Amino acid sequence: MNEITTTRHNHMIDPSLTVWGWEIPVYLFLGGMVAGMMLISGYFLFKGRHKEDNCSCYYLPYMSIILLSLGMVALFLDLEHKLYVWRLYTTFQITSAMSWGSWILVLVYPILIVNIMMRPPKIVEEKLPILKEWKNKLLSHPLLIKNIGVLTMFFGAGIGLYTGVLLSSLGARPLWSSSILWLLFLISGLSGAAAFVHVIAKNVYERELLAKADNAFLIVELFVIALFLIGLKTATEVQANAADMLLFGDFASSFWVFVIGFGIIVPLIIQLLAVNHKIHHTPIAPIMVIIGGLILRFIIVAAGQYSHWYALN
Amino acid sequence: MARYGMVIDTKKCVGCQDCVIACQAENNVPQGFCRDWITTESKGKFPTIEMEIRTERCNHCTDAPCVSCCPTGASHYHDVGGVILVNHDECIGCKACIASCPYDARYVHPEGYVDKCTFCIHRVEKGEDPACVSVCPTYCMHFGDLDDPNSDVSQLLKSRKYHSLIPEAGTKPNIFYLT
Numbered sequence: 032m033n034e035i036t037t038t039r040h041n042h043m044i045d046p047s048l049t050v051w052g053w054e055i056p057v058y059l060f061l062g063g064m065v066a067g068m069m070l071i072s073g074y075f076l077f078k079g080r081h082k083e084d085n086c087s088c089y090y091l092p093y094m095s096i097i098l099l100s101l102g103m104v105a106l107f108l109d110l111e112h113k114l115y116v117w118r119l120y121t122t123f124q125i126t127s128a129m130s131w132g133s134w135i136l137v138l139v140y141p142i143l144i145v146n147i148m149m150r151p152p153k154i155v156e157e158k159l160p161i162l163k164e165w166k167n168k169l170l171s172h173p174l175l176i177k178n179i180g181v182l183t184m185f186f187g188a189g190i191g192l193y194t195g196v197l198l199s200s201l202g203a204r205p206l207w208s209s210s211i212l213w214l215l216f217l218i219s220g221l222s223g224a225a226a227f228v229h230v231i232a233k234n235v236y237e238r239e240l241l242a243k244a245d246n247a248f249l250i251v252e253l254f255v256i257a258l259f260l261i262g263l264k265t266a267t268e269v270q271a272n273a274a275d276m277l278l279f280g281d282f283a284s285s286f287w288v289f290v291i292g293f294g295i296i297v298p299l300i301i302q303l304l305a306v307n308h309k310i311h312h313t314p315i316a317p318i319m320v321i322i323g324g325l326i327l328r329f330i331i332v333a334a335g336q337y338s339h340w341y342a343l344n
Numbered sequence: 345m346a347r348y349g350m351v352i353d354t355k356k357c358v359g360c361q362d363c364v365i366a367c368q369a370e371n372n373v374p375q376g377f378c379r380d381w382i383t384t385e386s387k388g389k390f391p392t393i394e395m396e397i398r399t400e401r402c403n404h405c406t407d408a409p410c411v412s413c414c415p416t417g418a419s420h421y422h423d424v425g426g427v428i429l430v431n432h433d434e435c436i437g438c439k440a441c442i443a444s445c446p447y448d449a450r451y452v453h454p455e456g457y458v459d460k461c462t463f464c465i466h467r468v469e470k471g472e473d474p475a476c477v478s479v480c481p482t483y484c485m486h487f488g489d490l491d492d493p494n495s496d497v498s499q500l501l502k503s504r505k506y507h508s509l510i511p512e513a514g515t516k517p518n519i520f521y522l523t
Contacts, residue, residue, distance in 0.1 A: 032387060032389065032393065033387040034385070035383060037383045037400075039378055039383075039400075042376065043452060044448050048448065050439040109439075111438075112455075113436075113456070115434070115436045115437075118416040118434050118435075119416060119436060122416055122417050124415055124417055127412065127414055127440075129415035202444070202513065203444050203445055203446035203513060336443065340446045340510045340513055341510070
């Protein structure tokens, strides 16, 4: 027998930690999507695909800015002391993943704006003719565009891995104590972004390419999830207990059905059939991938808060 | 530099909650919240069952994850005794420190900032004991400098068996329980 009773009754702490609600998973999901979009867009720039008039690298930066801003709104809504949010930018705390993230987010905006400068909105361009000059200058320097592509990929990867590192740096929660959580969130963000671009891409080549790439990302994601769970199961007892929550416990049904089943395996089968021309491309599979990625974040955030060192006793 | 800590004699603690009430009164802790609390742990197999009653709070860890994860520096080591404090007007309420604490010792104050035990630093700096220590009717709580070999707390740790909470979390807690 091992029984612990406590008189503590703090809101959002007891009986189990629930300090992070819907806002953080939504932010992590949108951050992951933006990361994936920046990696894809940056890759297209690097490969010189901007020469194609309907290349997705022209509209992905717009979507990235919108989604990233929505994510930051979610993050802001989560803060309990909202009027003090500016304190994030009066200091840089080298040991804090959140401090790194807040500064990375600030650096990402200029990169996305430079991306947008390659094709600014027509209304803005008409009002500010100088933008047209800048656009022409940018487009006449292929090497510069390559470098912008590399920077876009670099900062995209930065956001993607930061969303995982944010959680895994909080060692008090055994489920998050994994050195590959960043990889899981990065690859999940990539698969979600590839699915999204696959649906909206106007360029047929890009649509086909991203459907194939998404299949590869989903297969890698399955391996990373397996490694994540194996890593936890073979670590300390509390981490093994945390993995059990996903494998057999309270979160198992939603994890297996919505993340693994409808989020990865079913869309993977549909997309494999589609790229082999057995069935037509439909938006069903990509939508399933995107929703699966969102549910993955919800489960990891909720189950992580539920996992605790006291499970050892 | 001093390293303030507590030594709590679980053989004397009766779980009366005087320390909890004293803390709430001294620090104006909002209703429904607590900076310290009583934990009762029973373990073993009949007939060899053991029960430990102990008063718990922030462990003012030497390697505090709440300090290292704070994005604004609001959570910090105080100059006096390495006590972990939160600057209310630097805290943005992101709750990363709450998620990083293996002891769940923090909570969000209704005014928005994160709050926790301060070892009653305002009293300690005047040479007094923390409120919880000063009211304990069984004298089970001891406060002092763990780095001073002649302090009351160091002497107790030399003479008795003790344990800390979740040492495997690696945070080097500074509250010890005599068994």
